[in-house]
Amino acid sequence: MDTIIMTIVVFSGISAVLAAILTISDRTVNNYGDVTLTINEDKNYTVKGGTSLLDTLRNEKIFIPSACGGKGTCGYCKVVVLEGGGPVLATEKPLLTKEELDNYTRLSCQCKVKQNIRIEIPEDLFNVKEYAVVVEKMEKLTSTIKKLTFNLGEEEINFKPGQYVQLKAPAYEGNDEEVYRAYSIASSVNDKHTLELLIGYTGGIATTYVHYHLKEGDTAYINGPYGDFYYHEGEGPIVLAGAGTGMAPLISILQYMADNNIMRDTLFFFGARTMEDLFLLDKIKAFEEKLNLKFIPALSREESPEWKGERGRVPQAIEKHIEDGSNYSAYLCGSPAMIDSIVEALVKKNVPPDKIYYDKF
Ligand code: FES
Known part of the structure; x- marks a missing residue:
């Protein structure tokens, strides 16, 4: 028995010494000064x-x-x-x-x-700043998407319509990692003290933070703006296309067009599964009344006969609604697979590839 106890004591001592040596050498070796x-x-x-x-x-x-x-x-x-x-x-x-x-x-x-x-x-990137923002409002748009309005207080943010910011998700119960995630800005470039983001729940660290931990009145941290996806001045018709929270930068672009009376013919294709997955319809209707805009939602899984719009996916709707796109520009925001299929459909309609701007997320 004495031998066993002695062995344990000796091994414990050796382990403690080794741990100390490793800690000291780590500090020394990795002290880059x-x-x-x-x-x-x-x-x-x-x-x-x-x-x-x-x-x-x-x-x-x-x-x-x-x-x-x-x-x-x-x-x-x-x-x-x-x-x-x-x-x-x-x-x-x-x-x-x-x-x-x-x-x-x-x-x-x-x-x-x-x-x-x-x-x-x-x-x-030297213009990118971090902002402490207050969650002014959280609205549920669909079963998985929330619209968040952040107040920047005295601070101002200058961005182009289509750009994105990064939201910091701090550690919370069940997650000890701090992460930053990118979200496109849905609000107007003219409103420099407010940011609106559309955030869909995916089960990830940041979307769990937003959907289950963040509350109205809380302070959050945002840095930005970023990105080379934004509206380009020009002439000729425009295609906007997206799905889910990919609507955010397209709304910011439409708001910019409305604020500046840009009356270019615009087709706005939006992919969703069912009627319940459509949102911000009043806002889009107001844009349709003000701009030369046609909203074309394409529903892939709607079975109700009440739905009178397009069925299927966005590329099929593009096939049907565009004759010759050679003088078009296009702005796309969605998943990589969706963007690739839309680009293919647009190029088939002669939309110049260098006039197709996209943000894959
Ligand atoms: S932050 Fe480096 S690859 Fe994503």
């Missing part, structure tokens, strides 16, 4: 080494899009690292094209700052 971060050749920051480039930039209040929250799956957080980024990791390669690799592009969430580092980012 202060390093210099140089951005666009002319801005220098002294930062602590040891964290990802994405987090390092965020600590300096420089916000890079990061829809997956730094997991290395969205590919949004790309920056050019000219020096000091170390080798490209296996986790980055699937999301970088050969051209990007040749241009020294990296995923900033995967690239760790360990030494002096030189990077390039678009100047626009």
